[in-house]
Amino acid sequence: MSQETPLLELRGIRASYDRIEALFGVDLVVNQGSVVALLGPNGAGKTTLLKVACGLMAPSAGDVLYAGKRVNGTRPEELARRGISMVPEGRGIFPNLSVRENLKMMTYTGVSLSQVEEIAFERFPRLAERSRQLAGTMSGGEQQMLAMARGLATNPAVLILDELSMGLAPIIVEELYEIVAQVARSGVSILVVEQFASSVLGVADRAAIMVHGHIVRDGTPQELESELSNAYLGNQPERSGGNK
Amino acid sequence: MDKFLTFTIVGLSTGAIYAIIASGLVLTYTTTGIFNFAQGAIGMLCAFAFWQMYIAWEWPLWLALLLSLLVLAPLIGAFIDTAIMRGLEDTTEVTRLVVSIGLLVGLIGLANWIWKPGISRNVSPFFSGHYFSLADTRITGQQLITIAVAIVVALVLWLFLKFTRTGVAMRAVVDDRALASLNGARPNRVSMLAWAMGCTLAGIGGILIAPNVALDAGTLSLLIVNAYAAAIIGRLRSLPLTFLGALILGCTEAYLSGYLNSTPNLAGLRLAAPAILLFIVLLVIPTSRLRGRRQSREFFPMPSWSGTFIFAAAVIFAGVVLATTLSNGDAVTYAKIFSVGILALSLVPLVGFAGQISLATLSFAGIGALVFAHLGAGGNPLALVLAFVIPAAVGALVALPALRLSGIYLALGTAAFAVALDRWIFNLADFDIGPLHISLFQLGSTEVAPLNIFGYSFNTPARQMILVSVAFALISICVVAVRKSAYGRRLLAMKSSEAACATLGLNLVGTKLSVFALSAGISGVGGAILGTQLRSISPQNFDFVSGLPVLLLTVVGGIGAVGGALFAGVSLMGLLPLISLLGVFFAKVAGLLPGIAGVGLGRNPNGTVHDMRDGFESIARYRPAIIWLAIVIPAVWILRLAGIYGNAVFFPLLVLSPVAAVTFATLKIGGLEQTPTVDEIPLEWKGFIEPWKSSDVIELDMALGMNEVTLHVSP
Ligand SMILES: Nc1ncnc2c1ncn2[C@@H]1O[C@H](COP(=O)(O)OP(=O)(O)OP(=O)(O)O)[C@@H](O)[C@H]1O
Ligand SMILES: [Mg+2]
Numbered sequence: 001m002s003q004e005t006p007l008l009e010l011r012g013i014r015a016s017y018d019r020i021e022a023l024f025g026v027d028l029v030v031n032q033g034s035v036v037a038l039l040g041p042n043g044a045g046k047t048t049l050l051k052v053a054c055g056l057m058a059p060s061a062g063d064v065l066y067a068g069k070r071v072n073g074t075r076p077e078e079l080a081r082r083g084i085s086m087v088p089e090g091r092g093i094f095p096n097l098s099v100r101e102n103l104k105m106m107t108y109t110g111v112s113l114s115q116v117e118e119i120a121f122e123r124f125p126r127l128a129e130r131s132r133q134l135a136g137t138m139s140g141g142e143q144q145m146l147a148m149a150r151g152l153a154t155n156p157a158v159l160i161l162d163e164l165s166m167g168l169a170p171i172i173v174e175e176l177y178e179i180v181a182q183v184a185r186s187g188v189s190i191l192v193v194e195q196f197a198s199s200v201l202g203v204a205d206r207a208a209i210m211v212h213g214h215i216v217r218d219g220t221p222q223e224l225e226s227e228l229s230n231a232y233l234g235n236q237p238e239r240s241g242g243n244k
Numbered sequence: 245m246d247k248f249l250t251f252t253i254v255g256l257s258t259g260a261i262y263a264i265i266a267s268g269l270v271l272t273y274t275t276t277g278i279f280n281f282a283q284g285a286i287g288m289l290c291a292f293a294f295w296q297m298y299i300a301w302e303w304p305l306w307l308a309l310l311l312s313l314l315v316l317a318p319l320i321g322a323f324i325d326t327a328i329m330r331g332l333e334d335t336t337e338v339t340r341l342v343v344s345i346g347l348l349v350g351l352i353g354l355a356n357w358i359w360k361p362g363i364s365r366n367v368s369p370f371f372s373g374h375y376f377s378l379a380d381t382r383i384t385g386q387q388l389i390t391i392a393v394a395i396v397v398a399l400v401l402w403l404f405l406k407f408t409r410t411g412v413a414m415r416a417v418v419d420d421r422a423l424a425s426l427n428g429a430r431p432n433r434v435s436m437l438a439w440a441m442g443c444t445l446a447g448i449g450g451i452l453i454a455p456n457v458a459l460d461a462g463t464l465s466l467l468i469v470n471a472y473a474a475a476i477i478g479r480l481r482s483l484p485l486t487f488l489g490a491l492i493l494g495c496t497e498a499y500l501s502g503y504l505n506s507t508p509n510l511a512g513l514r515l516a517a518p519a520i521l522l523f524i525v526l527l528v529i530p531t532s533r534l535r536g537r538r539q540s541r542e543f544f545p546m547p548s549w550s551g552t553f554i555f556a557a558a559v560i561f562a563g564v565v566l567a568t569t570l571s572n573g574d575a576v577t578y579a580k581i582f583s584v585g586i587l588a589l590s591l592v593p594l595v596g597f598a599g600q601i602s603l604a605t606l607s608f609a610g611i612g613a614l615v616f617a618h619l620g621a622g623g624n625p626l627a628l629v630l631a632f633v634i635p636a637a638v639g640a641l642v643a644l645p646a647l648r649l650s651g652i653y654l655a656l657g658t659a660a661f662a663v664a665l666d667r668w669i670f671n672l673a674d675f676d677i678g679p680l681h682i683s684l685f686q687l688g689s690t691e692v693a694p695l696n697i698f699g700y701s702f703n704t705p706a707r708q709m710i711l712v713s714v715a716f717a718l719i720s721i722c723v724v725a726v727r728k729s730a731y732g733r734r735l736l737a738m739k740s741s742e743a744a745c746a747t748l749g750l751n752l753v754g755t756k757l758s759v760f761a762l763s764a765g766i767s768g769v770g771g772a773i774l775g776t777q778l779r780s781i782s783p784q785n786f787d788f789v790s791g792l793p794v795l796l797l798t799v800v801g802g803i804g805a806v807g808g809a810l811f812a813g814v815s816l817m818g819l820l821p822l823i824s825l826l827g828v829f830f831a832k833v834a835g836l837l838p839g840i841a842g843v844g845l846g847r848n849p850n851g852t853v854h855d856m857r858d859g860f861e862s863i864a865r866y867r868p869a870i871i872w873l874a875i876v877i878p879a880v881w882i883l884r885l886a887g888i889y890g891n892a893v894f895f896p897l898l899v900l901s902p903v904a905a906v907t908f909a910t911l912k913i914g915g916l917e918q919t920p921t922v923d924e925i926p927l928e929w930k931g932f933i934e935p936w937k938s939s940d941v942i943e944l945d946m947a948l949g950m951n952e953v954t955l956h957v958s959p
Contacts, residue, residue, distance in 0.1 A: 056422055080428035088426065094419040101412045108409075108428030150427065 006065070007032045007189045008053060008084070008158050013062035015045075015052055022048040024213045025062065028191075030158060035180075035190040037200045037221070040210035046193040047089050049210070050162050053191065054086040055079045067157075081109055085156030089163050089193075092147035095136025099127055102135050102146055109154040120149035123179065141172040148176060152183060159183065161192040165199060173199055201225065249381040251502040252495060257387040258456075258470075259494020260394030261449050263487045265471035266478070267401060268445030273480045274418045275438035278329055278340050279652045282347035284471065286443050287450025288464035289351055290317050292359050294451045295367055295459055313447045321443035325436045328843050336739075337651040338601055339849045342799045345603070346842020348465060349792050353836040355461035369455040390452050397445065398487055405483075414438060462789050469663060470497065472656055473522035476529060480652075493521055512668035519660040519667070526657045527645045544596065544804025544850070552724045555806065556717035563713020565881055565898070567706040569891060575705035577821060579777055582712035585813025586770030588798040589719050589806060593726050594763035595795070596803035599739030600756060601651050604642065604658040606791030607665045608635040608764040609771025613781050616692060616772035618683055623696030623776070631772035632765040639764025640757050662788040670783035689782035692775040702776070712773055716813075719766060720806040726762070735759055796842035802851020811853050815841075863902075866909035876901045 008030040015023040022045045030036045038046050051057040053064060055076035064071050071079060080086075094102055106116050121128040124145040130138060135146055144164060151159045161180070165173040181203040184190055194200040201207060201221040209217040209224060217224060269283045280286075290312045298308035324347065332340050359365070371385025405411040413429040414437070421431050453467065470493045477489025501514045513520075559582070566578060587605050594600050612631040620627030642661045643654070674683045684690075694703040695711065702711045726732045738745050738755055746752055775781045784790075794812055801811025816838070824831035848855070863869040880901065884894040 054426065056426070075425065075430075076422070077425040077428050077430045080426055086426050088423065092423060092426070094416045094423065096419050097412065097416060101415075104409055104412050105416050105424070105427045105429060108413075154428075 005032045006030070007067060008191065009063075009065040010049070010053060011063045011065065013049065013052055013059045013064070015048055015057060015059045017048075022213055023052070023059075026210070026213070026215055028208060028215065030189050030191050031205075033184075033187050033189055034205040035184045035192065035203055037197075037204035037207040038191065038193045038210060039195075039197050039200075039207060039224075042195075044210045045213040046210055047162055048213075050086060050088075050160050050191070050193060054084050054160055056086075077108070083109075083155075083157035084160065085109070085151050085154055085158065086160040087147045087151050087162065087164070089166065091140070091143040092150070093135045093143050095134065097135055098132055099135050099138070099146060100131045103127075103131075103149070103153075106150045106154050109156075111154055116149075116153040119153040120146075123152060124149060140167050141169070144168060144172070144176065148179065152179070156188060158189045158191065161190065163193055163195060165194060177203055197225075246380055247502065249379065251498045253378075253381065253383055253387055254502075255495030255498030256491060257390040257494070258497060259474075259491035260390045261452050262471040262474045262494055263394050263490035264397050264445050264452070265449035266474040266486045266490050267397065267483055268442035268449075269471065269475045270478055270480055270483055270486050271401075271414075271445070272438050272442035273475070275414055276325075276329060276435045278332065278344060279480070279655075280347075280442065281341065281344040281655075282324075282351055282465075283442070283446050284450075284467065284469075285348045285351035285355075285461075285465040286317070286320055287446035287453070288461055289320070289355055289450070290443075290447030291367070291450035291454040291464060292355055292365075292459060292461070294447075295365055295454065296359075299365070299367060309451070312451065313444055317443040317447035318440035321439035321441070322436050324443070325439040329435075329439070330432075331847055335849045336599065338595055338599060338803070339799070339845060341601055341651065341655055342796060342842055343845050345792055346796050346839050346845065348839075349789070349796060350836060350839020350843055352461045352465055352789065353832075353839050356835060357832045359459075359461070361461065365459040367451075367454040367459070386455055393448065393452065394487075397448065398483075401483060410434070410437065466663060466788070467518075469522055469660065470494070470518035473518065473525045476522065476525050476653070476656065479529065489525075493518070496521060512671050516664040516666075516668035519663040522660040523645065523657060523664070526653055526660070544802070544854075547724050547727060547805060549724075549728075552721060552806070555810075556721055559717040559720070559810065560710075560713050563710050563716075566713075567709040569881075569884055569894060570705075570709070572705045575709050576777065578818060579705065579709040579712050580774065580817040581813040582709075582716040583770055583774040583777055583813075584794060584817050585716045585809050586712075586719055586773060587767055587794050588801075588809035588812035589716070589723055590763045590766035590770060591795060591798050592723050592803060592806060592809055593732075593735065593766075594759055595799070596805070596808070597727060597732055597735040597739065598756065598759045599651070600760065601655040601795075602643075602658045602760070602763060603655055603788070603792065603795065604639075604662040604665075605763075605767045605794055606771075606786045607662040607788070608639055608767035609774060609791075610665065610670065610781075610783070610786030611635045611638055612768025612771035613692065613775030613778075613786070614684060614690070615768065616775055617690045617781060620693060620695075620772070623693040623701060625695060625697050628695070628769060628772055631768045635768030635771070636761040636765035639767075640761040642764075643757060643760035659788065662791065666783065666787045670786065685781070685783050689780045691780050692772075692778065694776050694779075695773075708777055712777070715769075715773055716810075719769070720809070723766075723806050723809075731758075793838035796838050796845075800841045800845055800852060802853035804851070805853055805857075807853035807857065808851050811851075860906065862909040863905055866912055869905040869909040869912075872908075873902060873905050 006029045010026060010028045013023050013026045013028075014021070026045075026049055028036070028038070028049070038049065040046050048057065052059050055064075055071070055074050055078070058073060066079070066082070066084065076086075086092075094105065097105070100117075103116050103120055104113055107113050117128075124142075126142055127146060127149065130142065135143060138146070148164070151161065164176050164180075168176075177199050180190065180192065184203060192200055192204070197207075201224070204221050207219065207221050207224045208215050265283060265287055269280060272278060272280050272283075293316050294308050294312040297303045297311060298305060328343060328347065332343060369384065369386035370389050374385035376383045376385075376388060403411075405415060413424060413434050416424045416427070416429060417431050417434045424431050424434070449471070450464065453464070457464065457467065471490065473493055474486050474490035477492070478484075478486030497517050500517050504510050504514060563582065567575065570578060587609055590605055590608075591602070594602055612635045615631045615634050616627050619630055642658065645657060670685055672684055674681065674686065676682065694701055694708070696702070702708050726735075734745075734750065734755055738750065738752065742752060771786070774785075778785060793816055797812035797815050798808050801808035801815070820834040820837065823834040823837075863873070877898065880894065880897045883889065884891075
């Protein structure tokens with residue numbers, strides 16, 4: 001599936017929150033139509049890297065390239081309009097807007113409301129039933145579906161997902177990743193961050209492990225599977241297997 | 245019953261105006277997080293512009309309306325957003341408030357510049373001569389159109405926010421600004437639109453209210469205190485509640501003025517009614533959530549004792565120099581540098597350390613001056629103690645209701661208090677409370693005797709000058725002592741995170757109350773001293789609007805340090821009068837400067853003194869510069885005393901010699917190397933940036949006001 005043309009490329013990214021450095025020169029490439037999984041323990045800097053990628057945070061050094069163009073300092077709303085769609089950590093929804101109004105906010109990327117509704121309601125029929133409800137009053141899973149709907153309905157070129165699984169039942173996580181896999185098959189490039197590796201490694205073409213603001217390992221999911229325990233459990237190479 | 249209906253209609257139409265203005269306030273507050281104190285002033289400006297076009301130039305009504313509401317107001321809004329408010333990210337609530345107060349003061353200054361005050365300007369009521377009857381009650385065309393406009397505004401706002409994508413985006417930005425941009429909405433444009441709409445709403449309110457009042461910049465800007473109260477009823481969030489609140493307040497005000505008999509003392513009450521209602525609203529609305537820590541780029545270093553004593557000595561020296569060189573008239577003028585400086589000092593612990601805000605400094609000063617005038621017969625210094633104690637007690641009382649609330653509410657509460665004092669209390673005739681005979685300004689002005697310590701009377705301008713400079717120096721030292729005490733650390737901890745302090749069992753209300761009382765007390769003393777300088781005091785000396793520049797310039801100077809207070813005194817009572825001497829044009833510029841300085845605060849929230857101090861620190865490190873100053877300044881002064889030259893030569897020399905020393909020293913040692921000291925690492929980052937040390941535990945405890953000894957005895 002993956003043609004070897006980079007669509008989103010991060011080169012030597014460094015970033016810090018005031019004086020706390022979070023990233024120390026990170027390189028990461030997302031090729032056209034491929035799924036890249038970014039794994040790593042809490043506080044590794046994964047979210048920070050995604051923020052840099054979608055323009056929410058400016059890197060202190062390094063370059064962000066999108067479709068071959070340097071986009072450092074481009075505002076996140078411009079990147080969103082150009083096809084970088086990020087579903088942030090936590091619930092990527094507006095809690096005080098109704099479901100319908102949340103969907104309306106998705107039309108800034110150029111799709112019409114009826115199109116958005118069609119795609120979202122087809123994929124998540126539950127949202128249709130709740131279209132007048134305040135988004136913040138829905139269950140966690142429903143909220144995450146709404147957040148995902150933006151990724152699906154706005155025809156992004158790159159979909160960036162931060163911890164879809166957070167606080168959700170395994171069955172719903174499975175469901176969501178099933179959808180991620182479908183989206184990937186339709187040709188969208190995906191960069192996905194996840195703590196629980198097994199769910200995401202199934203759909204990823206490539207994976208990278210990040211620890212302490214460095215990418216420590218990079219390869220195919222199979223290659224990485226065994227490395228993972230090291231990253232999470234400290235350097236105990238004799239242990240092997242997933243992180244469960 | 246007829247009367248009741250008439251009053252109700254008056255109330256509804258006033259309430260309608262409040263509702264329009266308040267809805268603009270809520271709109272900008274929710275979308276940008278900035279409470280726009282200048283909302284009324286923007287309405288005022290639009291009303292003046294409308295008057296200019298419609299009445300003075302006799303342009304057609306529709307053109308005047310179009311230009312003032314759909315061109316001028318949105319432009320003001322867009323300008324405020326892009327030029328002023330964008331720079332306020334990562335600043336504290338105090339800074340944001342001060343910027344909008346700067347805007348208020350600046351706009352009043354601007355209006356007074358363009359439209360010379362004191363000339364009567366009137367806008368005739370819209371549709372005057374048209375009446376409608378409702379059960380024997382006449383409704384004027386003006387009243388009807390006002391109510392109709394409010395209904396239209398409510399409807400349009402509701403439709404806009406509910407059904408247009410931009411309206412939805414406006415609410416989305418409130419929910420989560422970052423997420424809104426991830427959706428592709430442009431938050432900056434949304435804020436700009438919110439400002440433009442907010443200003444247009446202010447403009448509509450201003451124009452509608454114009455026929456009911458004489459156009460005066462100050463009055464018109466403050467007439468809408470009730471609009472603020474309405475917005476507070478809506479908890480700065482809900483538009484329907486805001487509208488409801490506005491109508492209730494409008495009616496209450498109408499009934500009050502309708503049914504209260506007009507004895508002289510109660511007439512003032514009617515003027516003060518909006519402020520009092522605001523105060524009551526603050527009392528009854530539910531407590532707001534405690535603030536967590538907000539990342540801010542504001543930072544005030546710990547003062548050192550040596551630096552403080554040098555500062556105090558320099559202040560007293562300056563007082564002596566001024567006393568010996570200025571003519572009597574000038575000495576009277578410029579001695580106010582120090583008395584206003586004391587008022588500014590009162591803000592340092594309150595605003596700078598504790599992060600609370602008060603807009604009533606000058607009111608407390610007024611109380612202090614009154615206390616001294618009436619109880620300090622013959623200049624008895626003991627009355628100075630009372631001039632501290634009584635304002636402090638009043639201050640505690642005033643702060644009590646607003647303390648459970650966050651900064652904006654406290655600011656509004658103190659503003660309401662100041663306005664009520666202004667419009668009502670200070671203008672009361674003598675009255676009795678039981679056996680107590682209370683006498684205020686006696687409906688005019690009151691004499692204040694000069695201070696008399698052990699038979700030595702400070703009755704000449706030169707003696708006054710030295711007295712106030714010494715008082716300023718002493719109070720500065722006290723303020724620094726507060727900063728360095730455990731209590732001062734508690735204040736700072738409270739400023740950093742109220743939530744954290746509450747969790748740790750710090751008594752927030754007690755701490756706030758005490759610092760508020762302390763501040764009011766210092767203001768009282770400052771006011772008493774100011775009173776002895778003025779000789780005769782009247783309510784105008786202590787009115788609300790005149791007090792705002794003191795706060796503005798102290799914050800601009802650097803509210804976290806005593807130097808900021810001196811900056812306020814010097815610039816308000818030293819530089820501005822000097823600039824005004826240059827001519828009429830410059831006098832007008834001087835009127836604008838405090839506002840401009842306040843508005844510019846967003847660029848440098850740490851204050852000017854912070855930067856100046858860096859310069860002086862380089863002197864301290866370069867010995868030849870100290871020696872140079874120690875020789876040149878006394879020499880320059882002695883030559884002046886000997887009559888070699890006059891003040892025209894002396895003062896430039898006096899100012900130039902330290903400037904030369906600073907420049908030279910900075911060139912010589914090449915500025916300061918920026919070495920972050922331990923103090924500069926924020927507490928919650930201890931252990932992250934550097935390894936955790938046992939001294940950090942102690943520092944943490946101290947910052948939180950906990951007793952480290954009892955808590956960390958190892959078992
Ligand atoms: N707003 C912030 N201010 C200060 N430091 C921050 C901020 N956000 C993150 N950090 C710090 O940056 C580092 C990286 O955080 P980041 O959120 O990128 O980690 P993460 O890999 O996404 O972790 P998790 O798996 O828990 O979500 C952490 O040490 C964190 O404490
Ligand atoms: Mg994360």
